[in-house]
Amino acid sequence: MDDLTTLTAEPPSPRFALEQPSGTAHGRDAVDLEHVATDHQPIDRAKAITAVGDLLTALGRDVRGPHLQDTPRRVVDAYLEMLTPREFTLTTFGNDEHYNELVLVRDVPFHSLCEHHLLPFTGVAHVAYLPGSRLVGLSKLARVVEHFARDLQVQERLTQQIADFLAERLDPRGVGVVLDAEHECMSLRGVGARGARTVTSALHGVLRDDARSRSEFLALTGLR
Numbered sequence: 001m002d003d004l005t006t007l008t009a010e011p012p013s014p015r016f017a018l019e020q021p022s023g024t025a026h027g028r029d030a031v032d033l034e035h036v037a038t039d040h041q042p043i044d045r046a047k048a049i050t051a052v053g054d055l056l057t058a059l060g061r062d063v064r065g066p067h068l069q070d071t072p073r074r075v076v077d078a079y080l081e082m083l084t085p086r087e088f089t090l091t092t093f094g095n096d097e098h099y100n101e102l103v104l105v106r107d108v109p110f111h112s113l114c115e116h117h118l119l120p121f122t123g124v125a126h127v128a129y130l131p132g133s134r135l136v137g138l139s140k141l142a143r144v145v146e147h148f149a150r151d152l153q154v155q156e157r158l159t160q161q162i163a164d165f166l167a168e169r170l171d172p173r174g175v176g177v178v179l180d181a182e183h184e185c186m187s188l189r190g191v192g193a194r195g196a197r198t199v200t201s202a203l204h205g206v207l208r209d210d211a212r213s214r215s216e217f218l219a220l221t222g223l224r
């Protein structure tokens with residue numbers, strides 16, 4: 001493993017652009033940095049603004065009023081903000097002390113947009129891993145959640161993407177992810193089930209295969 005690496009990705013880049021060695025001498029295999037970028041298709045903001053104006057007109061609204069006239073731009077910029085993942089650096093450290101118990105970051109707030117109605121679903125994520133040779137910076141677990149949440153999503157896929165990413169990038173002995181969320185499409189409209197929570201989980205490695213580890217993880221998330 002490279003001793004110390006730097007950020008290299010420039011758009012358009014693959015979603016997870018691997019770093020290149022910087023040549024910076026660091027002396028030991030202590031810190032590993034990986035630039036995590038996005039690979040979305042090109043965005044036509046002007047076309048999107050026109051389309052939102054057309055939508056409002058088709059819905060019978062007069063878009064010339066003082067409040068509505070700039071609404072198409074606001075809507076597009078709001079969606080772009082909610083749908084554009086923030087790039088970040090995945091920082092890992094050598095697990096020199098051989099810590100081998102669960103690391104769990106609980107109650108990470110997140111919001112995403114449901115792919116069916118473009119309405120928000122919001123809740124908390126519980127993200128855990130059993131370290132192998134690397135430890136990850138704790139904030140990076142929350143950044144991974146946010147990264148995948150800033151997309152049109154279904155909760156099941158979002159849960160799996162977070163777990164798969166961590167399993168692949170950290171080479172841990174296990175990964176566990178639980179999302180607990182309320183879908184506005186189920187509460188603001190439709191069935192009107194205000195307060196109903198949807199809980200999803202994705203497990204890898206020991207947390208999936210070993211009953212005791214799985215129970216410990218689920219108990220710490222409040223699920224068992």
Ligand SMILES: Nc1nc2c(ncn2[C@@H]2O[C@H](COP(=O)(O)OP(=O)(O)OP(=O)(O)O)[C@@H](O)[C@H]2O)c(=O)[nH]1
Pocket residue numbers: 114115116153154155156183185186190191
């Ligand atoms: N599995 C899954 N379903 C979701 C998610 N977000 C929204 N849905 C559901 O997607 C379904 C879409 O069903 P449709 O019958 O096409 O939509 P609809 O007519 O608006 O349905 P109602 O919400 O029941 O009024 C609904 O049951 C939503 O509750 C999600 O993250 N995962």
Ligand SMILES: [Zn+2]
Pocket residue numbers: 114115116117118119183185186
């Ligand atoms: Zn929905």
